[in-house]
Amino acid sequence: MGSFQGVVTTGIYCLPPCPGRPRAENVITFSSAAGAEAAGFRACHRCRPYRGDRKPASASQLVCRAIDLIAGGALDDGDEVELAARLAVSERHLRRMFHQQVGATPDQLARSRRAHFARRLLDDTDLSVTDIAFAAGFGSLRQFNRVMVAIFRATPSELRKRRRRADRLVADGGLALRVPVAEGTNIERRLAQLAQTAIAGVESATPTCYRRTIVMDGDPGVIEIYSATTDAVRLVVHVPHIEGLIHLVSRVQRLLAGQPWDPFEDDIRGIVGSDVLDDLVTAYGTPMGGLRQFGLFYLFPTPAALATADTSALDAVGAQASLVN
Template sequence: MTDDSKYEAVCSRDSRFDGEFFLAVSTTGIYCRPSCPANTPKRKNVRFFTTAAAAQGAGFRACRRCRPDAVPGSAEWNTRADVVGRAMRLIGDGVVDREGVAGLAGRLGYSSRQVQRQLNAELGAGPLALARAQRGHTARILLQTTSMQAAEIAFAAGFASVRQFNDTIREIYAATPSELRAARPGQGARFGPVGSQDGAAGIPLRLAFRGPYASAEVFDYLGARTLAGAEEITGERGARVYRRTLRLPNGAGIAEVGETPGAGGWLECRLHLADLRDLTTATQRVRRLFDLDADPYAVGERLGADPALAPLVALRPGLRAPGAADPHELAVRAVLGQQVSVAAGRRLGEALLAAYGEPLRTPSGGLTRLFPSAERLAEAALGELGMPDSRRDTVRAVSAALADGAVRLDPGADRDEAEKALLGLRGVGPWTAGYIRMRALSDPDVLLTADVAVRAGMRATGAAAVDSEAWRPWRSYAMHHFWNAAKDRGDFKRDTHEAHDEHEHERKDR
């Protein structure tokens, strides 16, 4: 977009661009989201920034009316496979807070100076500034949704000192922590409050998304794959709550996400954390699981241009491609699901969880265990699982590769390299590697043409694989449309959306 087209979006208060860019007003010293309800500033007084951190670095403070720090993330960071895209995903996961800029650079395979230069050149802010803006957002949430002391919030949000916390809050919000807490958004605010003011039963969040959101399909997809003990869905369709355990850097956690989207474009979420330093990481992992940073307008425009896909896009606007809350867990479950139905893969996963999962210190409802770590599974006998020895070997091989770093599935992993490394493991074929790439690495451009259900959906709609190049970079969404089309027809007998070509795996197993 040009600056003029961005200004047109601001004039029309177009929420489609919330999170894609920010505008700052030189006469007020404030930066906002494009859909801010305040009076539209004059064009000559407006500057545009790619990130909130860049606006803050230029001396602007966040608007208290539209809360630009509460927007969904840019879909660009998921589609891009370059250093900047990978860095943004890692920063979102809290890597800079845990490992510093050197740790971020090491994961990317570049020097700290190179990473700093590339981020500054393209985004107008370096890794420290981007992480600082994220810490400020986390601190605001804790200030306005819990009764924690300010000093506790400072360290929970990732600040090195209370003084650094106070200075950052004043710079970003032009208010002290006490003033920010006193200014909790009321029910009448344009974008609603962050959550309830009682944080005793977990931290309430509103996870923003843009455009339509096909929540029923997402909950159906996750519900068909829940592992008893680590996941559960409660309530009736239309008002369900998805709950799951989380293995986080500093301890365990539980996430609860409601099915019904709020009128302002958010999903209600509540996080229960053993260590509040994991708030940022837990939030980002839930966002990836529910694909909340997607751009359904761009997806719909590209896929809707294909005559075969257009009716599917119209039938399910805002269809998402769920990611994974734990990439290592997803990789193991993908291997368990080879050559079997979703229900059978689910039973294998539950047997694995019962035998090797780590018990929660305090069970919550049906949630009693964390999925076993890759390190534990790499040495496990796996005799409890009713599957061929060759498949057990594959589970152990994948787990060992994840444990020793031979295969990397963190948010900043190079997707091509990760897929190549997976394919080098015995028992892992293109379907499994592609499925892991789509979900564990949140790649929006995966198409499993060997998948039986995908082929059934394509036949049902008249879509052709030769046309798939025109669907880039959103082929993962096309695949979800095909899975749903196959299910809608009712002529696909197997209990799965993901049944795949078994011959390749049979050859590898032999």
């Protein structure tokens, strides 16, 4: 966690510690990057605060829950009224809480997250501007350009020209991204935990790399997570399309923070033993060809597949009904 500093004499906000040293009387503190942007400040080119991903330091449980829903795409097709309803509060109350704790509305936070994700893609990848717009969750190229100019005071093409040579990531056979993780995350320890609980055929892991099969908008794919720095991982994604990539990255961040990849999969893990789980995947998982080099062969079984499965031959803990309830 941490605060952001807006410098009133330059109109720039920074993430301390920044090489720039403004006078204390010229500094305004914000709890979030979105709050600084809503107040009219733009991101510093030196410390590049958009490359991190921090929640407000003192956010309440309600606001944290709302931020998680926004990260999952709650405002992509819905609005603040629907978001408030999911949280069982009024829109007015939700906006008031965001104003107090974030310094921006939920819509402004969602816009800031999309813009920051897009800026990282402009830095790290060679994806086209159009591809980046849709990967970051923007509805159109025009909207993308308008938001980037509003937040960064430059067009996407101009921003790409400013990227540093060391930023560009190159991957053979996949799209490589640098993904920031939550403060306090021990990446090596988390990768070790994932290796210990890996499901054969669905996941494979080493002390420095975790791989798993995924489904993205109905289509299968693979992700690879590599230890990179103390505050970021190197993610390589192998997917047939990148629309909505921002939400896949959010799931990776939640996984690294200790949350399960999928609630249903996590429930099944808690019911059956590891040996039985491997058999369950082999019998009812969806086969995926061409992934032998990754040590991966299946998608995890769907609820529908297990609902009709004959598990009598499996040495499961509990009856078939327990698997799907």
